[in-house]
Amino acid sequence: MINEGSCWASASGKVFLVLNRVELDGHVWIYYRDYRHNTEDEVQEYSCYEESFVERFHELPECPKER
Numbered sequence: 001m002i003n004e005g006s007c008w009a010s011a012s013g014k015v016f017l018v019l020n021r022v023e024l025d026g027h028v029w030i031y032y033r034d035y036r037h038n039t040e041d042e043v044q045e046y047s048c049y050e051e052s053f054v055e056r057f058h059e060l061p062e063c064p065k066e067r
Contacts, residue, residue, distance in 0.1 A: 028049065
């Protein structure tokens with residue numbers, strides 16, 4: 001199961017933070033955003049089915065530390 005607040009990475013190494021896991025009409029949606037950003041205007045948020053999410057990303061043992 002994908003947990004809110006967990007961090008996941010793409011094959012290219014980009015890290016994402018899971019915001020919400022929502023079930024709608026028999027599908028589980030994952031809402032996530034770029035883990036690092038400079039201002040609120042730069043935040044990129046995304047969503048996709050849970051099945052697609054786990055095919056595209058792998059979970060990190062912990063979120064990276066802020067620099």
